[in-house]
Amino acid sequence: MTEESAHDGDKATADGGGQSDEPRYSSAYRSDGGDEGVVRRDRFSGGPARSFLSSLAADERIFEADLEVDRAHTVMLAEQGIIGDDVAGQILTALDAIEVDGHGSLPDGEDVHEAIETAVIQRSGADGGKMHTARSRNDEVAACIRYRLREDVLEAIETTLALRESLVDVAEAHTETIMPGYTHLQPAQPTTVAHWALAYEGAVRRDTERLLEAYSRINQSPLGGAAFAGTTFDIDRERVADLLGFDGLVVNSMDAASSRDFLLETTQALSTHATTLSGLAEDVIIFANRGFVDPADDYSSTSSIMPQKKNPDTLELVRAVAGDAAGGVQGLTTTLKGLPRAYNRDLQRATTHAWETVDAVTEASEVAAGAVATADWNEAALAAAAGDGFSTATGVADLLAANGIPFRTAHELVALAADDGADYDALEAAAQEVLGESLAAHVEPAAVETALEPAESVASRDSQGGPAPDAVAPQIESARESLAAAEESRAAAIDGLETAREALRSEVNGYV
Numbered sequence: 001m002t003e004e005s006a007h008d009g010d011k012a013t014a015d016g017g018g019q020s021d022e023p024r025y026s027s028a029y030r031s032d033g034g035d036e037g038v039v040r041r042d043r044f045s046g047g048p049a050r051s052f053l054s055s056l057a058a059d060e061r062i063f064e065a066d067l068e069v070d071r072a073h074t075v076m077l078a079e080q081g082i083i084g085d086d087v088a089g090q091i092l093t094a095l096d097a098i099e100v101d102g103h104g105s106l107p108d109g110e111d112v113h114e115a116i117e118t119a120v121i122q123r124s125g126a127d128g129g130k131m132h133t134a135r136s137r138n139d140e141v142a143a144c145i146r147y148r149l150r151e152d153v154l155e156a157i158e159t160t161l162a163l164r165e166s167l168v169d170v171a172e173a174h175t176e177t178i179m180p181g182y183t184h185l186q187p188a189q190p191t192t193v194a195h196w197a198l199a200y201e202g203a204v205r206r207d208t209e210r211l212l213e214a215y216s217r218i219n220q221s222p223l224g225g226a227a228f229a230g231t232t233f234d235i236d237r238e239r240v241a242d243l244l245g246f247d248g249l250v251v252n253s254m255d256a257a258s259s260r261d262f263l264l265e266t267t268q269a270l271s272t273h274a275t276t277l278s279g280l281a282e283d284v285i286i287f288a289n290r291g292f293v294d295p296a297d298d299y300s301s302t303s304s305i306m307p308q309k310k311n312p313d314t315l316e317l318v319r320a321v322a323g324d325a326a327g328g329v330q331g332l333t334t335t336l337k338g339l340p341r342a343y344n345r346d347l348q349r350a351t352t353h354a355w356e357t358v359d360a361v362t363e364a365s366e367v368a369a370g371a372v373a374t375a376d377w378n379e380a381a382l383a384a385a386a387g388d389g390f391s392t393a394t395g396v397a398d399l400l401a402a403n404g405i406p407f408r409t410a411h412e413l414v415a416l417a418a419d420d421g422a423d424y425d426a427l428e429a430a431a432q433e434v435l436g437e438s439l440a441a442h443v444e445p446a447a448v449e450t451a452l453e454p455a456e457s458v459a460s461r462d463s464q465g466g467p468a469p470d471a472v473a474p475q476i477e478s479a480r481e482s483l484a485a486a487e488e489s490r491a492a493a494i495d496g497l498e499t500a501r502e503a504l505r506s507e508v509n510g511y512v
Contacts, residue, residue, distance in 0.1 A: 059112035061355060063103040065147035066112050067095050068504065069140060070120075072243035073223065074131055075507045076236055083130045089511040091131045094123035096512065111348075113137050113144075134233035138257035138343045139225040145351055146262065147244060150218045150497070152358045153211055153266060157490050159365035160208040160273065161483060166373040167201040168479045170194070175469045175476075178454050179292065179382040180391060187389030190454035193377055195467035198475050200280050205479070207273035208486050214266045215493065221246035225256030228342030243507065245500030258342040260332075263354045267332050270361040271325035277361075277368050278322035281315040284371065288312045291381045296374035299367070314367050321364040328357035386454035390422035395457040396448065403443040409434065424448055 059066075071092060078088035098106070098119050107122070109115035114137070121128035174193035181191035221244060224230070224237035230253040237249055250256040287293040295312045303309035332353035335346055393414045400410035413434045417426040427448060431439035439448065450456045462468035465475065 060103045062141075062144040062148045063112055063116075064099070065144040066116055066140070067099050068244060068501075069143050069147060069223070070095055070116065070131060071508050072240045072504055073135060073140075075243060075504070075511070076240045077130070077133055078511065079239065080234055080236055082133055082233055082235070085511060087127045087130055090124040091120055091128055092508050093512045094120040094128060096508075097123060111137070111141070113140050134226065134231045134235050135223065136225075136227035136257065138227050139222045139253075142222040142225070142250075142257060142259075143244070146218050146220070146222065146246075149263070149266065149354065149358070150215055150493075152355075152362070153215045153218060154490060154493060156270065156273075156358055156362040156365065157208055157211050157215070157486070159362050159369060160204050160211065161487055161490070163365055163369035163372065164201050164204050164208070164479070164483050164486075166369045167197045167204065168476060168483065170372060170375075170377075171197040171201070171472065171476055171479070174377060174379075175472050176455075177377060177379050177382060178386040178458060180385045180388055181467075185286075187385075187391045189394055190386040190391050190458050191467040192458060192469075192472065193382070194469075194472045194476075196283070197372075198472065198479060200276070201479050203276045203279075204273070205482055205486075207269070207276055210269040210272060211266075212486065212489055214262070214269045216247070217265060218262045219245075219247045219493075220250045220262075221248070222250045222256030222259075225250070225253035228254045228257045243500060243504045245497040247496075254342045258339075258344075258347075260336055260347060260350050263350060264329070264332055264336060267325070267328050267354050267357045270357050271322070271329045274322040274325035274361045274364065277364050278319045280368060280372075281319040284375065285312050285315050285319070290385070292378055292385070294376040294378065295371055296376070298374065299371040312371075315371055318364045318368050318371075321360050324360050325357050328353040383454070387452075390418045392452050392454060392457045393418055393422070395451045395460060396427065398460075399443060399447060399451045405435070405442055424452065 074083070074088050074091050074095075077083045078085050083091075095116075098116060103112070105119075106112070106115035107118045109118055117129070117132055120131055171194035174197070177193040178190055179193050179196065180187050181189045181196075221237065221241035223240045223244075224235050241247075241249055250259065284293060284295065288295055295310075295315065297310075299312065299314045300310050301313050302311065332350055335350045335353070339346055397407065397410040397414045400413065401407040405413070413430045414427070416430040416434065417423075420426040420429060424445065428439050431437065431442075435442075439445070451460070458467050460468065462471045464471065466472075
């Protein structure tokens with residue numbers, strides 16, 4: 001994935017015309033089948049830095065993308081009359097053969113782009129070098145990265161949708177399953193498993209939206225930007241974009257060849273999702289420790305020495321991926337910081353951060369979805385713990401405030417009762433001390449007893465977005481609607497890419 005060096009596709013060299021002090025063709029054009037790279041000149045042919053410069057092995061990830069980019073560019077060149085149909089047919093036939101042979105069969109080269117071009121020339125002769133007319137490796141690699149990354153992002157989005165569906169399914173099954181809610185890891189107020197699950201669904205929903213937005217900016221074609229200053233050939237950038245399924249163009253040619261903000265945006269969105277996953281994993285790990293939930297065996301392990309152990313260690317790894325993703329963002333940001341326009345070889349190191357991040361976060365998201373979907377919630381243990389730490393205290397204070405006692409006074413009264421039994425008798429004693437009269441003078445004792453019950457406390461919290469079953473129902477409905485819309489957006493993107501692939505294949509078949 002390297003910078004254009006000697007063969008930049010200008011008119012003087014791309015079609016075999018013009019004069020130059022350099023040899024007219026590199027050794028890859030020779031009839032003896034030499035496998036010297038087509039971009040490299042004699043003075044760049046050796047030395048200890050060659051392997052350091054090469055990205056060929058790492059470029060296997062974009063091998064298929066490069067072939068498709070080559071095909072679309074070649075079809076456009078033929079349609080524009082820049083190369084002949086017979087030459088296009090030779091090039092496209094060679095590309096098909098290279099695809100069958102695979103990345104491992106490529107000749108040596110600085111990168112996959114040079115290696116494929118060398119292989120095309122070896123198969124079709126010197127005219128194979130016309131494939132590179134009117135482009136640079138700069139816009140070529142930018143297109144290949146975008147082409148592959150958009151597929152990776154769609155896969156990542158799929159895992160967020162699976163996780164959201166798992167969370168909504170849990171919510172539907174547990175709208176009345178009472179559980180303790182925590183702040184600062186201390187018992188705070190009773191809530192429900194449904195309310196907890198929907199809290200994470202909302203966060204993952206935003207993660208999905210960020211990735212979909214990133215996809216829309218990834219899916220713009222930089223082809224035609226050439227090295228950075230465009231080309232003198234009469235190319236059709238929109239045609240190439242359509243053949244490759246891009247939604248539009250990165251119009252400015254310098255921006256097209258050199259920008260990697262789409263990589264950074266995607267990595268940041270993935271890191272945000274990894275942070276959400278980390279919190280979800282931590283909650284489930286803690287709940288498992290307290291006996292509230294039992295992760296399925298498929299998402300657990302046992303100790304090598306302690307046979308009684310069941311460890312939720314897949315979720316521990318999910319939790320750790322947030323660190324990897326944050327490192328990817330930091331590494332990529334530092335690589336891109338301060339780079340001048342247009343192309344710089346630093347960019348060869350940039351994509352590794354994105355690839356590693358998208359792979360790690362996608363896998364973690366898939367595991368989290370499975371862990372949530374298969375976990376068994378211990379309703380009895382949850383209910384028993386729901387009232388721990390006088391968790392209904394806020395509900396009692398709200399009840400007193402609703403019956404005319406200033407909330408701050410009610411807060412003081414209930415806090416005093418919390419230190420002395422946290423039951424009706426303690427509340428009554430606190431009322432005598434704080435109010436100088438019986439609690440019954442302000443509120444019916446039966447109402448207070450009801451407010452002390454965790455299930456009743458939850459049922460009373462029916463404000464929009466609250467944990468009461470009546471408040472949870474519209475949240476579930478909203479989550480289902482949003483999930484369906486996101487699935488539709490992803491499906492439409494996939495359909496668009498597949499339609500473009502079929503259209504490109506049809507055009508290629510007209511030449512081979």
